[in-house]
Amino acid sequence: MAEVTLRVFRGDRDGGKAVDYQVPLTEGMVVLDAIHSIQAHQAPDLAVRWNCKAAKCGSCSAEVNGRPSLMCKTRMDALPHDQPITVYPMKSFPVIKDLATDVSWNYRVNKKIPPFQPRPGVEWKMDQRDVDRVQEFRKCIECFLCQDVCHVLRDHDKKQQFGGPRFFVRSAGLEMHPLDGASRTRMLKEELGIGFCNITKCCTEVCPEEIHITDNAIIPLKERVVDEFYDPVAMIVRKIFGAK
Amino acid sequence: MADSSAVKELTRFGSTQRRDAWWIEIIPALVIFSAFIIYATWRAFEGKFYEVGPYLSPFYSPLIDPEHHWWRFSPAILILGGPAGFRVTCYYYRKAYYRAFVMHPPSCAVSEGEHRGYRGEASFPLILQNVHRYFFFIVAVFLCFLWYDAVVAFKFPEGFGIGVGSVIMLVNVLFLTTYSASCHSLRHLVGGKVDCFSCVTLGAPRHSAWRFVTILNEHHMLWAWLSLFSVALTDLYIRLVASGVLKDIRLL
Numbered sequence: 289m290a291e292v293t294l295r296v297f298r299g300d301r302d303g304g305k306a307v308d309y310q311v312p313l314t315e316g317m318v319v320l321d322a323i324h325s326i327q328a329h330q331a332p333d334l335a336v337r338w339n340c341k342a343a344k345c346g347s348c349s350a351e352v353n354g355r356p357s358l359m360c361k362t363r364m365d366a367l368p369h370d371q372p373i374t375v376y377p378m379k380s381f382p383v384i385k386d387l388a389t390d391v392s393w394n395y396r397v398n399k400k401i402p403p404f405q406p407r408p409g410v411e412w413k414m415d416q417r418d419v420d421r422v423q424e425f426r427k428c429i430e431c432f433l434c435q436d437v438c439h440v441l442r443d444h445d446k447k448q449q450f451g452g453p454r455f456f457v458r459s460a461g462l463e464m465h466p467l468d469g470a471s472r473t474r475m476l477k478e479e480l481g482i483g484f485c486n487i488t489k490c491c492t493e494v495c496p497e498e499i500h501i502t503d504n505a506i507i508p509l510k511e512r513v514v515d516e517f518y519d520p521v522a523m524i525v526r527k528i529f530g531a532k
Numbered sequence: 533m534a535d536s537s538a539v540k541e542l543t544r545f546g547s548t549q550r551r552d553a554w555w556i557e558i559i560p561a562l563v564i565f566s567a568f569i570i571y572a573t574w575r576a577f578e579g580k581f582y583e584v585g586p587y588l589s590p591f592y593s594p595l596i597d598p599e600h601h602w603w604r605f606s607p608a609i610l611i612l613g614g615p616a617g618f619r620v621t622c623y624y625y626r627k628a629y630y631r632a633f634v635m636h637p638p639s640c641a642v643s644e645g646e647h648r649g650y651r652g653e654a655s656f657p658l659i660l661q662n663v664h665r666y667f668f669f670i671v672a673v674f675l676c677f678l679w680y681d682a683v684v685a686f687k688f689p690e691g692f693g694i695g696v697g698s699v700i701m702l703v704n705v706l707f708l709t710t711y712s713a714s715c716h717s718l719r720h721l722v723g724g725k726v727d728c729f730s731c732v733t734l735g736a737p738r739h740s741a742w743r744f745v746t747i748l749n750e751h752h753m754l755w756a757w758l759s760l761f762s763v764a765l766t767d768l769y770i771r772l773v774a775s776g777v778l779k780d781i782r783l784l
């Protein structure tokens with residue numbers, strides 16, 4: 289049976305090193321299968337987070353050959369075997385152990401976003417064309433791969449000032465909801481720091497749910513921030529007509 | 533950099549664990565944009581060979597004071613700011629040049645080095661990118677002139693006719709219109725800002741307009757490239773004909 293080498297990060301918060309493992313290749317194998325094989329036969333203490341093995345729970349995020357990916361959705365036969373396949377934890381978050389990272393910062397950011405607030409007296413009925421747009425944002429599985437790849441977090445570590453693409457997706461889902469009455473534009477500008485995003489689209493490139501994060505969430509939200517804070521004409525129109 | 537203990541070595545500019553040739557993605561943008569900027573600047577300052585027969589170069593339209601009554605320099609300089617500002621502040625071009633020219637980031641999961649001072653578009657000068665929607669309105673006016681020029685390009689001294697130049701000018705204005713009509717700011721203005729189409733006045737037409745712009749917007753990058761090529765090639769064709777290097781072929 290053909291074998292392939294996986295170069296897996298082993299370590300914790302204080303550091304670590306890459307360790308090579310030979311794994312027998314089986315048909316239809318994904319990277320998570322290979323990691324499980326290592327766990328079962330060679331390194332029972334290898335830490336990895338996973339749940340569904342169906343690209344739906346968002347737990348098995350890692351960097352395979354340097355690309356932020358879901359291990360359960362990355363097929364071994366799609367990777368070159370001439371060199372060891374590297375499997376590293378997500379770079380933007382602190383390592384707990386091996387491939388498991390501490391993503392709790394994301395949950396703290398999430399708490400900053402005002403939840404759904406129905407408009408006063410709203411009729412609980414929605415038109416299909418009004419819900420179609422926000423449906424896309426509900427597909428998010430919170431894998432945080434977009435957060436991992438975003439250079440504002442990855443290279444500049446702006447975790448204090450910037451919320452990251454995952455939370456622009458959530459904000460867009462609420463902000464564009466036909467029954468919601470809250471405004472999150474100030475929060476987007478000031479607390480989630482949407483201005484730090486320079487729309488370079490890496491989040492969109494890695495999203496396993498193929499959410500058009502930049503085009504459908506971030507840019508429309510940036511335009512709403514412009515309406516509210518940077519467009520003098522829109523500001524005057526709003527003052528006169530009170531329109532949204 | 534972010535606080536991973538696993539990949540400390542990945543903080544240097546250009547470092548990555550990616551094994552594909554990520555830099556290939558930015559080379560076309562780097563080369564073509566540079567070539568376009570050099571060519572367009574040269575042509576705008578050249579101030580001649582912009583008009584021949586019924587054809588007027590898009591770099592010079594609308595043509596202001598060609599006889600130099602009050603403006604000594606090339607008439608293109610007077611109008612350049614509109615289309616240039618539109619492209620410079622376009623969401624797609626921003627992505628392309630932030631990656632290719634300033635390398636923020638050079639490519640996904642490729643380190644750009646750590647800059648504590650990174651502010652993105654949150655402060656001056658890049659906060660000015662938010663002016664993009666105003667450039668849209670300016671360019672909409674330019675498009676009216678370009679459509680007029682494209683129609684006039686079919687009017688020869690002896691009446692209606694079709695030359696290679698007429699076709700080029702028509703294709704160019706079609707690409708420019710599609711590029712402008714797929715703009716993200718327009719998408720927002722025509723309906724993107726509405727949360728509940730079924731609750732607002734004129735909700736149905738606004739939804740249709742938003743859907744239409746959305747369909748075009750899905751290919752905004754393609755329109756951006758096609759219109760960039762078409763505008764440069766249209767000008768080049770007119771320059772070659774006007775300077776006598778080429779002869780315009782009449783198709784009809």
Ligand code: SF4
Pocket residue numbers: 434437438439440452453484485486487488489490491492501502506
């Ligand atoms: S588009 Fe914005 S949010 Fe997405 S990865 Fe790039 S900078 Fe980050």
Ligand code: SF4
Pocket residue numbers: 346427428429430431432433434435453454457491494495496497498499501
């Ligand atoms: S938006 Fe996509 S990449 Fe980001 S957390 Fe959700 S599913 Fe993952």
Ligand code: FES
Pocket residue numbers: 337338339340341342343344345346347348349358359360361
């Ligand atoms: S294990 Fe659930 S997404 Fe991979």
Ligand code: FES
Pocket residue numbers: 618621622623624625664711712714715716717718752
């Ligand atoms: S976003 Fe590209 S032209 Fe407006």
